[in-house]
Amino acid sequence: MTTTDMATTRSPLTLDDVPALTALLNRIDSADQLGDPVEEPSTRERLTMPGLDLALDSLAVRRGEDLIGAVVVDVHDSVDRDGRVRCQLMGGVDPDHRRQGLGAELLAWSEERAAELAAQRHPERGEAVFRISGGRDPEPGAAADAPLTGGADVRPLLDARGYRRVRSWLIMVRELPGAPIDVPAPGGVRIIAPSDDLREPTREAHLAAFADHWGSAPIPEDRWSTFWFLHTARRELSTVALDADGTVLAYALTTEDRPGVLHVTLVGTRPEARGRGLARAVIARTLAAGAVAGFGSAELEVDAESLTGATRLYDALGFEQEHVYATYEKPVAPAGETR
Template identity: 40%
Template sequence: MTIWSHLHAADVPAWTELTNLLARVDRTEEFYDAEDLAEELSEHGFTAERDSWALWEGDQLVGYGQLRVRESHDGEVKIYLAGGIHPDYRRRGLGQQLMDQMEARGVEVAQERHRGAPAVWAVSGGVEGASVRPMLERRGYAIVRYWNEMKRWVTDEPVTVPEVDAVLISPTDEHQEATRLAHNEAFRDHWGAGPRSVAEWSDTWTARSNRMPLSTLALGADGSVLAYVLVGQWVPEEAYINLVGTVPTARGRGLAHAALLRTVSLAHGYDYVALDVDSASLTGATRLYEKAGFAQAKVTCSYHRALPAIP
C-alpha cells in the first residue's frame, strides 16, 4: 500500500537515493548530494507541507514531487512541477495521481497569489524517449522549448582570455545585490524568465553548490556589473554554469565571451564545464558558447499546459 505524505528533513537520505537513481535511469544526469536537497526544503516561497509530496512503500521512498512558482517578465505565472517515480513502481498510476495532486495545488497557488494572471503548468520532458513524455501529452501538455546542454572539456592547453573594456573578477558577497539587478535586467528579454526578488536571489547566491572562485563578473569603470558567469558544482567532475548574462546596454562588447573563457581557465581539476541554453535564444547564446569552445552534448525539452482561467 502506498502511503502519501510530504517531504521532511528526515526524508532527505531516501530522497537523495531516489533522485540519483532517476538521474541514471532517465538519463538526466542531474545528481544531488543530500545537503543540496536539504536546502531546497527551506527555499523562499516553498512550503514543504503544501508544495511537496512523498510516496512510500513501507520504508522505501518510491516517488516524490515538488512545486515552485515563478512570475515571468511578461506577467505569465509558471508553476513548475518536478519529481519522479521509482522505475520498479511505474505503470501503476502513481505518476498520474501525483500529477493530479500537483496540478490541483498549482491552481490553489494561482488563486492565492496571482489571481487574474495567465498561468501555465511547466514540466521538464527530459531527453528524447523519456517515459514521462507520453504521459504528459495524454494530459494535454505540449513541448514549448528545447534546451541544448553543452560541454567544454578541460585540457592542459592554455585558455586565452581576450582583453575587454571591463574588469574581470570572481564575485564576493559585496556583489550580491548588484549581480541580482544585472541579472534581472539581462534576462528581461529572455523567454520564460522573470525577476528575482532579494529573498529568491539570496537562496541562489548562498547555495552550498555555488563555486564563486570559478565564477566571473565583468565590472564597469563605476563598479557596476555588466556581465556575469555564475558556477555551481553537484558532481566532482563537472563545473556547471548556472547563469550567464549581459545587461542590454553592454551587449556586443565581448564581455560574456571573456567572462566565460576566464571561468574555463579557472576550472583546473574538473573534467569539463557544462551549461544549458535555450535553443531558440534571441540573443544567439548558442553561438556565443560555440565560439567559447562548447559543443552540444544532449537536448532536453520543456512542456507547458495552460491553467483554466481563474476569475
C-alpha cells in the same frame, strides 16, 4: 510480505525525508541514465527554498516505509516577461513502481495544488501555465521504436494530459583546459571573481540581462541569496565584469554539481553592454580558472532559441552539444473550469 502487500500512504514531504528523497532521486537518475546524481545537502537546499511550504506544496507516496514517489510544486512570486504565472511541477516515481498510475496521480495532484497557489499569489493574474521537464531527446540515429530514456518516458503521459513541448535546451560541454581562448581585455572593465558584496549587484545585472528572455521572471532577493550560497557554489571560479563605477555589466556564475565538472549555471550581459565581448571575457576567465583548479570539463545549458545568439558564442568558445532536453507546458484553467 512483498512490497505489493504493504500499505501505500500519501503525506507531505518533511526535512526528515532528505535521505530517502535523495536515494529516490538517485534511483531515478540511474534508471533514466541522466548522469546527474544528487547529494543530501542539495536535496535539503531544494526543500528549504524560500516560498516553499512543504506541508502544502509537496506530496510523497510511501509503500510501507519506502518512499516510492514524490512531487513538489513551486509557483513563482512574479510573472514572466509575457505576464504569465509560472507553475513549476517537479517530481518522479521509483523505477520499480512505475506503470502503476502513480505518475498520473502525482501529476494530477500537483496541477490542482499549483492552480490553487497561483490563484492565491496572483488573484488578478492573466494566464498561468504548468511547466514540467519532458526529459532528454533520443540520440541522433536512434530507432523510432527505441525505448525513451533520459526521463523522456513521461512524454506520453504529458501528451495525454494536454501538455505541449514549448522549448528545447542544449546541454553543451567543453573539455578543460582545451584550446586557448584569445580574449582582448575590454577597455575600462575589470574582469574578476565576485566577492559577496557583489551578490545584489549581480542579481540586478541578472534581472536586466534576462528581462527579455523567454519564460524568465525576476528572482527575489531571498531566492537569489539561497542560490548564491549553495554548498556547490564555486564563486572563486565565477566571474563578473565591472565598469569604472562598480556596476556589474556581465557575469558567469558556477557550481560544482558533479565532481570535476564545472557547471556554468548562469551567464548574462546587461542589454546596454551587449556587443562588447563581455560575455566571452567572463566565460574565458571562468574556464581558465576552472582548468587551473583541476576541473576536467565545463558544461552549461542554453535555450536553443536564445535571442542573444548564445549558442554561437558557446560554439566559438569550444563548447559542443551533448544532449537536448525539452520543457513542456499546459495552460492553467481559470477557477471553476477544467481542461
